[in-house]
Amino acid sequence: MALAQSKLALLRIRSVRQDMLAALVACPIPEGMKRLEGLERYERAALVQQRQALRSLTLERG
Known part of the structure; x- marks a missing residue:
């Protein structure tokens, strides 16, 4: 369950990033770059x- 939740979070984050990048291409502003940098933090956490979910799953199947 944790693996599916983390994958879903990554999909959402990447979708938002794509939208933000498209907006930046249309109208480049420095504030948009800061928001992208902040989004990277959430992607790293996801x-x-x-990785933790995969490790626990691997250990369970051991």
Whole structure:
């Protein structure tokens, strides 16, 4: 369940990032770059959660 939740979070984050990048291409503003940098923090956290879920799943199947 945790693996599915982390994958879903990554999909959402990446979708938002794509939308933000498209908006930046249309109208580049420095504030948009700051928001993208902030989004990276959430993506890294979601990746950590995914790795932890994969490790726990691997240990369970052992």
